[in-house]
Amino acid sequence: MQKKMVISVMSKDRPGIIADVTGALLELGGDVADLNQTVLCGYLTMILGVTFPSDITREDIFASISHVKSREKFELSVKELPETENFNDIPQAEESYILSLQGPNCKGIVHAVSSICGRNNVNIIDLGTSLQQDRYTMAVQCSIKDATCTLEELRKEFEEYGRDAEQTIMMQHYDLFRATNEVTLH
Amino acid sequence: MLRSDQILSTVEMIQKENLDVRTVTMGINLLDCHAETVAKTCANIEEKIHTFAGNFVPTCNEMGEKYGIPVVNKRLSVTPIAFVGAGFERDGFVEIAKALDRAATSVNVDILGGFSAQVEKGMTQTDHEFIASIPDALAQTEKICASINIATTKKGINMDALAMMGHTIKAIAEKTADNNGFGAAKFVVFCNQPGDNPFMAGAIHGLEESEAVLNVGVSGPGVIARALDRLIADHPEPGALQFDELAEEIKQTTFRVTRCGELIGRAVSMSLGIEFGVVDLSLAPTPAIGDSVGEIFKILGMDAIGAPGSTAILAMLNDAVKKGGIFASKTVGGLSGAFIPVMEDSLLAEAVGEGSLCLEKLEAMTCVCSVGLDMVPIAGSVDADTISAIIADEMAIGVINAKTTAARLIPVPGKEVGDSVSFGGLFGAAPIMPIRNIGKSSRFIAWGGRMPAPIHSFKN
Incomplete structure (x- = not known):
């Protein structure tokens, strides 16, 4: 064993x-x-x-x-890992979306975005940020498979946060990014 | 996870460049709807359209919401109705047009194409009856588009049909004179008409197609214009960019734009269980600010659209769009090129008003792009033979160059050069295009018969 x-x-x-x-x-x-x-x-x-x-x-x-x-x-x-778990037991990123955020740098952006995700049971699969000349960029891959709200409600919540925090936030399906950036269309 | 620069380039395309899917068009075969009576045929047509397209619009909206990219137009194309109504008379075809209009309204599509005939070699009695029905059919319906294919590279030009086209267009315009001849904006004459074109007014569900199919038209020229703007802004120093680099940017942008169309088209296709047909790569402008092929001319160095160099720019644009799009899609079809519809493109319309873009230059430009003399308003007093002769020139370009060409001319009743016409919405507005040598082509049109198919070798 x-x-x-x-x-x-x-x-x-x-x-x-x-x-x-x-x-x-x-x-x-x-x-x-x-x-x-x-x-x-x-x-x-x-x-x-x-x-x-x-x-x-x-x-x-x-x-x-x-x-x-x-x-x-x-x-x-x-x-x-327990015997019952395997390395390839990775939850499939079904209904995977990319959340992109751009705007002036300020405190609490990651916390605010991840809190909205957490509150709505949206699972963050990957997250990356960069800061260039005080311009903050964040890209989050998340799964809304088990979300407790609809996609429309989630988009609205991010939109409201973006308006308050002066950040431009967009949420698009992951397949769209693959389609526009990869040679093979799955 | 994709790299953040890849993510941001796609985000910019969606956000700043107003990326959309211009149209998803469902093609439906109606040949099996033919019955002994017009009434039964109409009932069959309505029933079949309901069966196939009942969920079409909600599904397109759902996929647009899911992917965050709107499907701007949801359209239907059907088997050319002259085939479906074989044996019927003029009034019967008008009834079929009304049935199609009811069906289109009930499934909530924007527009329906396929009130059409294909007469490139000869015309049957049914074809004559069908063509005679077009003015009333377009005047008495809202969502129906008509088209006639009168020429192909293999068969030449049907000169008898050509002669009828001028009169038909004038009759359509006069029947819809209350609306500045708007009916003529829904009628197009083709050479080498494709059977899988999702764009109007020339969409049909060709006889070679299967029972039902979904064809997609990609986003408009605004995306390309914004990508070029950004590239040029990033290279402000003189000499930092050359023409081939601009072509490359168009190619890469088209790749991404086409991929979005393919993705959403396939998602709709899977959801409805209807075969995915083709992606049409055409850049179709709209009157909206920032969605103009004319703007691309200006970005690429034309101080006046129609000035020397315009044809060369259009040739490069058309070619770069094809190169990017063809690799992005499994199946490309339809018209796949840049459109230059005068009324639907605010900068082209402006160029007509300024006198920099004339009919002859527009015709020259159609040699290197799709689709032809499109949405050109002319004086209502231009005679039918002159209109047919303008169409003849456009057909000849298509026949000889083995490409699709078309003419959508609108003789606006009561308007002359110096006036303008506006149809509003996607159909746009433009000044009346001056036509030279009016009334000088009647002897040519009167010959009738056929212009023979061209030789397919010695291409010089």
């Missing part, structure tokens, strides 16, 4: 971090099933789904990664 672990790692970015971490996991017999990483403000963070032989423990993983020679220590978190 294999164990399924979800591992998150954060460190000051430098060349070789992914090689070091995956090397340490390989030494434990780990097989990386999925990995996602990003660099923000000079810090790398990555999350991995890894299967291990049944005798490997969370402590073994901590120890193995801690032994990687690095100027700065890795901040680590390890979670074992």
Whole structure:
């Protein structure tokens, strides 16, 4: 029986971090099933789904990664998945929409937008922001499959927030962005 | 997740460039509606349109809401009615037009095309009766559009039908004189008419098509104009941009615009369980500010539309639109080019008023774009033979160049050069276009018969 672990790692970015971490996991017999990483403000963070032989423990993983020679220590978190769960049990992004926001930078934008999502049981699948010359841009991919309100109500709520906060907010179906940016039309 | 710049480019296209789907047009075969009597045929037609298109408009609206892109026009096209009403007489065809109008109104579509005949080689007795019915049919209905195909590259031009067209157009205009001859704006004469065109007034459901099909017309020229504006603003230094880079921008924008049309068309098709036909790549202007092909001429360097260089610009625009659109869609069809309808494009109409755009230049421009002399208001006093002769020139361009051309001329009763006419809404407004050499073509039109099909080699 294999164990399924979800591992998150954060460190000051430098060349070789992914090689070091995956090397340490390989030494434990780990097989990386999925990995996602990003660099923000000079810090790398990555999350991995890894299967291990049944005798490997969370402590073994901590120890193995801690032994990687690095100027700065890795901040680590390890979670074992229950036997009943699989890495590919990812909820399908049905009824997935892209929320885009543009406007002057001000405090509380992410909180306000995510609160509207949370209040209406809209699940945020992905979120990215950028700030250029005091112009704030946010792109949010979210699923409205289990939303407790209609799409029209949700759009209206975002519209009202955008008006109050002087932000331009649009909510469009995810397929539209794929259709206009990808070569293959699904 | 897509990159944020990809997201923002699409958002800009939707938000700032007023992206929409210009039309979803459902084509319905009506051949099996023919019955022994006109009344039974009309009942069959209404029933069939209800069956296929009952949920059409709500579904288009629902998909527009879901994707956040409006479907501006919901239209129907039907089998050319001269085939459906074979054997009927003039009054019978008028009754069929009224039945079509009732059906179109009841399913809430904007307009219905296909009150049509195809007579490029010869005319049957039914065709004669049908053509004779057109003025009354258009005068007594609201949503019906008519078209006649009188020429093809394979068969040449039916000169007998051509001679009838001038008289038919004059009769339509006179029957609708209370509304400045508006009926003529719903009648178009074609060469090489496609059977899957979603745009009006020339939409038909061709005999080669299946039982029912959905064809989509993509967004208008405003999207292209805004994309060009943005590109030029990003490169303000002299010499920073060259013509090929502008062509590339048009191509890429058209790709994205076409994809939106394809996506929504397919969603409507799946929801209704009706086959998806084609995306028509035509850039169809509207009188709305910022939705003009004429504006693209100005952005690309024409200080006056119709000045030397206008034909070259239109050729590039038409070609770039096709290059971008064809890769974006599985099946492209219809007219697929840039339209230059004078009344429906505020800057083209303005150019006519300023005298920079004349009929002859417009005709030259139709050699490199779709679809032809479109929505051109002329003086009500222009004689029928001159109108037929103008159409003959346009048909010849289509026949020889193996492309679709058309003429939608509106002889406005009581108006002369110096006057203007306005139909309002999507049909727009324009000054009366001057016509030179009026009354000098009657001997040519009087020959009748056929202009033979051209040779298909030695193309110089």
